[in-house]
Amino acid sequence: MQTQNNMLWVEKYRPKKIDDLTGNDEAKALFLEWLKNKRHTKKAVLLYGSPGVGKTTLVLAASQELEFSVIEMNASDTRSEKTINAVAKPATSYKALDNYTKNKTSGNVLFLDEVDGIAGNEDRGGVNAILKVIEESLVPIILAANDPDIEKLRPLKKVCLLVRFQQVRIPLIIALLQKICMLEHVSAEFEALERIAQNSKGDVRSAINDLQSLSEENHRLTLQDTMMLTSRNKDITLDDMLKRYFSAQNIAETSTMLAFSNIDYDDFLLSVSDNLPKRYSNPSELAKAYDYVSRADLFRGRVGTENWHLLKYFYNALTLASAINPLSYTPFTFISPPIRIITLFWTKGKRSTLDAICGKIGAQCHVSHKTAKHDFIPYIRVLLQKNSKSPLVGWFKFTPEEVDFLLKMGRF
Amino acid sequence: MTIVLNCKGFKLPRVEREKFVNLLHLGLDYDRNAGLFSIKSFNNIEKVIDAASDILGDDIVFLQHCIRCGKDFPCRGCNYIELCSTKNLPFSCVCPQCLRVRKNFETTYLTQF
C-alpha cells in the first residue's frame, strides 16, 4: 500500500493499545489508575522523563481505549500566558459542549505537551499560567515534560500527580526493533540492532528512526551499516547543527545528520532560513536554496497534527537546500536565535498599542482592525502630525501613548 | 551478601511506625493480609531501595521480569549493564536468552499479537 510505505515507522508502529507500549509498565499503571479512578484526588497529572520513552503515546493510546477526547496543545508553540489562556481556557470550559463529547462517553481531557518549555520561562509567567489553567479547568489535565529533572517543575508538584518515566531498557528496545524488522521484512544482524538500541540511550523514537533510515532502502541491515551512526548527543547545540548543515558536502550527509538529531525542527527551520543568505551569496543559488526551504515550510504547514507522513518530505526538502554548492562553503557566524523571535520580542508592546488603536478606530468608524490599519491609520497619522491637539484625539478616545505611537510610527 | 527480591511482593521485618509511614510515603504499598510490601510509585524508587536496604541491613537487588519467557532474572549477566540507567530496579525487561533466541521471539510475537 502506497501510503503505508511512505509512513514513518515511529508513526506506523506507534502503539494503538496501552498493552503494546514498550517499557515503563509501572508508570502506565499509575497513570491509568489516575485516569480511571483517581481523577478526583488530583486534577492534573504530570508525566515526566526523557524524550522518546512513550509519554505522548501512552496518552493517545489510553484516551483512545478509555474513550476520552483529547484536546491537544503543544506547549512549545505557546510560550506566553496570553496564548495559553487563549488556547487552553476555551478547551477547559468545553465540558458542557455537546459536539465534543458526542461520540465519546468519558468526556474530555486537555493534554499539554512539553510543559518544561514554558515552565522554565518564569519571566513570561509560564508556571503560573499552567497553574491557572489547572485551577480553572473543568476537565482533567495531562501534562508532559521532557526534562527528567523535576526541579524546574517543582511548583507543579502540589497540584499534579507525578508519574516518572524511565529510559526504556536496551533489551526492550532490541526486542521492539526485532518485531518491526519482522513486520517490515528486514533481515537484520542482531549486533546491528544492538548497536542502534545502545546508541539511542533509551529513546525508542530515535531508535526506530535510525532503524528505518538504515534499512528501509534494501531491507537488510548489517553491523557495518550502523557504523555511520554517530552517537546521539542530546546536548548538541543549534550552532553545531547549523555548522554541520551548511558545511555538508552532499545531501546524504545532511540527511544522516537530520535523522540522527533530536533538535526541534521548527526552530531549526527558522534558523536555516535566517542564515541562508550568509551561506549563499550567489542570487541563483540563494533562490534555489530558499525554494527548497519554502517547500519544507509548506510540508511543515500541512503536517499539522495528523499528516505525519509528510514530515518525511519536510526533511527531504530541507536536506536539498543544504548542498546547493558544497564547494563554496566558508565558515561564517550564525544569526541566532531566530530573527523573528528577536523582532517579535521587541514589538510585543507596540503590537498591543496598535491593536488598541485599531479597536478604537473600528468602534467609531465601523471597520475591522485590518481596514483601520490600512485605510485609516496612514491618514490619521498625518492629521495628527498637522495638529497633535486635534479634537480627533478626544473623539477616538486615544491615550497620550497612543497619540505618541501614531506620531512616531513613520511611513509604512 | 546481597538480598534478592522479586518485585511483585516482598517481606520486610517489622519496623517502627515512623519508618513504616515513610516507606508508604515514598511509594510502597502494604498488603496487610499477605504481609507483603509492593511498589506502587516509582517516582522515588532509588530512595525506596535505600530505605529498604537500610531496614534489611544489606544491599538489595531486584530481579527483573522477562516479558518473553515470564521468568525472573538478575541484572548480573546483562551485556548492557554499563549503559543502563535503571539497573537493579524492578522493571520488566527481556532476559539475555530470550533476546538471542529467535525462535522464542517468534512465538512470543505470534502469541502476543
Added chain:
Amino acid sequence: MTSNEEALMWVEKYRPQTLTEVVGLKDIVESLQAFMRTPKTMPHLMFAGVPGTGKTTLALAIAHTLYGANWKSFTLELNASDERGIDTVRDRIKDFSRYSRTGFGETIPFALIILDECDQMTGPAQTALRRIMEIGSRTSRFILICNQSSKIIEPIQSRCAIFRFSRVEKQAMKQHLIYIAEKEGHTLIPEAADRIVDFAEGDLRHAINVLQTASAYKEGIIDEKTVSLVIGEASPSQVQKMIRKALYGDFMDARKIMYDIMGNFGFSGTEIIRQAQREIFKMSDLTAEQKAELSNITGEYDYRLTQGANSDIQLSALLAQFAKFGKGIEESYADPK
C-alpha cells in the same frame, strides 16, 4: 443630506443615515425600501462588493430606518476578522439575542445582526455560522457583509437575499467629494478631485480620508499638489523599498525591511505580499513583461504562504526569487543579445 454632527472623521460625519440619502446604488436601495415598508418580510441579507462601496453604510441605514435613534439597542455589529473564532461570535450573538428585546413588537419582530468580513471566516466557522443563523432566525435578521460572495458556503448564500455592490462611479464620487469639501468650507479644485478619484479606485471611504487629510494642509483651497503630497505621505512606501532592495541585489537589507514592516507596522505576511503585488505594477522602471513575471512569482508565494507554517520564511524565499530575477535583468543589460 443631513450630517452626523458629532463625528469628526468625515467618513462618519457624511455617512448617510437613511436609505434615501444614499448616493448611487439606486436599484439596491429600491429593493431594500420595499423590505422596509413591511419589515416582517425582510430575509437575511448578504452585501457583496469591494471595499468602500457602501455596504456597511446601507446596513447601518437599515438599522436607522427600522429602529430610529435607538438603533444601537437592537443592532449587533460584529466583524468576523476581529473576533477570535466562531465561538466568540456564537457567544456574542447568543448574549445579544438573550438580552436585546425582540425588535419593535409586532411590526419588526426581530433584532439586527450585522456581520462584516464574513469571507474571512474559515469553512468550518461558516458551517457553524449557518447553524447560528438557523437558531437565531426566529429573533434576529442577519446582514452578512463580504468582499466576495463566492467565498461564502452555498448553504449560507441560499439563505440570503444577495446584493452586489459595484465600485462607486467616478463622476458620482467626484461630485460627492466636492460637496463634502464645500460643506467643510474648502474649495476642492476639479483636477485635485480627479487625482483623488483615480487614486481611490472606486473606494469612497478611502477617497474621503484622502480629502480630509488634504484639508489639514492648507486652509481654503485643496489643489492637486496638496493631494499628491497626502497620497505620497500616506501610501505604503516600505514595501516598494523592500522590493527594490531585493531586485538590486541587497537581499539582507530587503529582508530587514520585511521584518521591520512585520514588527513595527504590525502587518501580516499576507498583507505584505498582497501589497507587493500592487507595488510591482507601480514600478516605472520595469517592462510589462518583467512586471508580469514578477507578479507570477509573487502569486506562487502568496499561495505557499496560505499553506505553509511560517510566513517570514515564505516572504524571504520570495525576496530571494526577486534577487535572482533582478540579477537576470542586470545581466541582460550588460550583455544585450
